[in-house]
Amino acid sequence: MKSLSSLRVIAIALPWLAALCVAGWLFTIHYPASGIxxxxxxxxxxxxxxxxxxxxxxxxxxxxxxxxxxxxxxxxxxxxxxxxxxxxxxxxxxxxxxxxxxxxxxxxxxxxxxxxxxxxxxxxxxxxxxSGWREVTTEGLHGYVLENQPDSALFSSDLNQIMTWDATTTPPAWNDEPRALHGYDVSLRGQHDFHIIPVNGSIHFEFLLQDMNRSREGKNIAAFRLTKGDELIWTGAGTVSGITDNRPSIVFSRTIDVQNLDPGVYHLSFVADDDLFIREIKTTARHWVIGPRLYFGDEVGFHTTSTPSLAWSNSLHIVADTFHTEGLQTISFGSNTAQLRETHTPYALARDPEEQSGAVRFSAPKGNVRLIADGYFALEESALFLPSPRRLTAESHPKEEGIIAVITPYKxxxxxxxxxxxxxxxxxxxxxxxxxxxxxxxxxxxxxxxxxxxxxxxxxxxRPALSWKEWLQSVRREISSAWRRL
Missing domain, CATH: 2.60.120.260 (Galactose-binding domain-like)
Incomplete structure (x- = not known):
């Protein structure tokens, strides 16, 4: 009889012991004393x-x-x-x-x-x-330098010799001399990023905008944000029109005029969907670039014919695509060309080895093409500058492109x-x-x-390690919480 009673006790206790072991294992997972x-x-x-x-x-x-x-x-x-x-x-x-x-x-x-x-x-x-690079960390900056270069190459002032990958750098303190207001007829579609050197401490831009789809759901908003690094300098937004139909809006203007700016490079973001077009830009800036995205849109409903799209770039590689059959064409980047044969298909273009430095011209005779680059674009060659180092991309060959250092947290x-x-x-x-x-x-x-x-x-x-006392307190809190849920 005693043996039967003992077996009964064991049979009752075993599931509880198993449950306690499982609970203990779960507690060690959820609340390891080491924190790891x-x-x-x-x-x-x-x-x-x-x-x-x-x-x-x-x-x-x-x-x-x-x-x-x-x-x-x-x-x-x-x-x-x-x-x-x-x-x-x-x-x-x-x-x-x-x-x-x-x-x-x-x-x-x-x-x-x-x-x-x-x-x-x-x-x-x-x-x-x-291969061919040394991983270095110096003065709080991490990256890679060519094997024949000193660690200080990470701090080179020549932005054409540096690339970044998931990292940022401090732009130089630049300030330009004044010039007269200059205009550019364009057809830029959707969101764009402008990088600008101020003129005597001021930035002045005038935009003509047009909404080509007022019947879409949601508010028709075009917003501008001016920043320097992480600092927000100015912002402005407004609805495009109170009317919602399928007709294009009238062309309307937005002016950005900001004074008393410190020297440096400023970032002006135009935040909008791809149904909002920039039809004209006027500015007093001498040096200003767009990128890394540049989207030359179509001119249906604005002009009766397509206008050729031209830009100058300090990029070494670009990827182009078009979303409309009207955009199928032969485009050029420096002396190299690519034929856009299909919509919704990316086409890569790189500089010719003989054109590794300086500006090269991009041309799309029919417009209607979207570009993503590892550098920036300007609407006139004299405006082109490099506001920050180029990004390391899947198309980059840094050694062949004259790069001596890559700033990146990559290990x-x-x-x-x-x-x-x-x-x-x-x-x-x-x-x-x-x-x-x-x-x-x-x-x-x-x-x-x-x-x-x-x-x-x-x-x-x-997470931070726990002392045994802290760990037991965590276990008690978990048991109390589980009991309340029951």
């Missing part, structure tokens, strides 16, 4: 902590691959995945073992604003910086073998989310038939 918890595994889609990348049309199925490795292959971008957060933590480090095939640059981002679907992107891999990945690398990215966890959403970007990967292979991962969550 680590998960790792093969990137085959089986982990509950980090999911495979999606959507399916841009990746293959995770698992065993035909050439003998286990993981997932990415062949288009962007792709997304998510990670479960095991508790209250302040930071996360994600490490991926990856292999790049014909893809020179990769970035990884964490979702910061679900409403705008904006990500905090960080450098993950650069083929251009993998050289750990080289493994057979072309595999271990790359890391660190993010602050804001709030108390249950999941973290990531995006991997590999610009141009589909057009060059490239791929990114990922075979394993690790996640490290961190």
């Amino acid at each position: 918890i680590h998960f790792s595994g093969t990137f085959d889609g089986s982990s509950p902590w980090l999911h495979a990348f999606e959507p399916g049309e841009r990746v293959n199925s995770p698992g065993p691959q035909s050439d003998g490795w286990v993981g997932q292959r990415i062949f288009d971008q962007p792709v997304y995945n998510s990670a479960r957060v095991p508790g209250a933590f302040d930071d996360v480090q994600i490490a991926l073992e990856l292999r790049s095939l014909r893809q020179p640059l990769v970035e990884l981002g964490m979702l910061r604003d679900p409403e705008t679907f904006s990500f905090e992107m960080q450098p993950l891999w650069s083929e251009a910086l993998s 050289q990945p750990q080289e493994l073998f057979d072309g595999w690398y271990r790359a890391n990215a660190n993010y602050q966890i804001i709030g108390d989310p249950d999941t973290l959403k990531f995006s991997l970007a590999a610009p141009g990967i589909a057009s060059r038939s490239g791929a990114i292979d990922i075979r394993s991962f690790s996640l490290t969550y961190e």
Whole structure:
């Protein structure tokens, strides 16, 4: 009888002991006394902590691959995945073992604003910086310099010799002499960014604007913001029209006139959707550029014929596309040309090796083309200047382009073998989310038939360590909270 009673007690106690063990394991995950918890595994889609990348049309199925490795292959971008957060933590480090095939640059981002679907992107891999460069940190600045250059090359005053990647620099303190008001007939579509050197401490611009779609949902707003670095200097916004129909609005004007400015480079943002057009610009500025985006729109409803689009650029690489059949044409960038044969298709253009310095002209005889560049554009050659170093992009070849330093927080990945690398990215966890959403970007990967292979991962969550007393208090609070929920 006693043995039966003992067995009954054991049978009753075992589930409770198991439950206590599970609860203890969960507590150590949610509230590790060290403040650090680590998960790792093969990137085959089986982990509950980090999911495979999606959507399916841009990746293959995770698992065993035909050439003998286990993981997932990415062949288009962007792709997304998510990670479960095991508790209250302040930071996360994600490490991926990856292999790049014909893809020179990769970035990884964490979702910061679900409403705008904006990500905090960080450098993950650069083929251009993998050899011939030294990683240096000096006077609080991190980056890479050519092997034959001193660390001080990071501080070169010649902006044509420097690139940046996910980093900013301090612009020079420039100030121009006055000149008369000068006008430019244009047809710029949607949001644009202007970079301006003030004239005797002032910035004066006059814009003629037109709304080509007043029937769309939402307010028709055109806004301007003038900033210097992170400092907001001036802002102005207004509705385009109180009438909502499908006719273009009348052309209307907006003037920006700001005085008593310190020397430097100022950033004037025109914030609008692609149905708002800039039809004319007048300014007293001697040096002002647009970029890195320049969108020459169509002139339907404004002019009866298309006007050729011309600009001068200090960019080394541009990507052009058009969204209308009227924009199919042959464009030129310096002495090189590209024929836009299809809509919604990016076409890359680079400078000829004989034209690596100075300004080159861009021409689109029919207009109606959108440009993204690693530099800036000007509507007249004399206005062109470089307000900040060019950005390192997937199309960049910094050594061949005369670059001696790249300013970037990018840390050289750990080289493994057979072309595999271990790359890391660190993010602050804001709030108390249950999941973290990531995006991997590999610009141009589909057009060059490239791929990114990922075979394993690790996640490290961190927060300040707890003493045993603090840890027990956290456990008691969790038990009390669970009891109240019951």
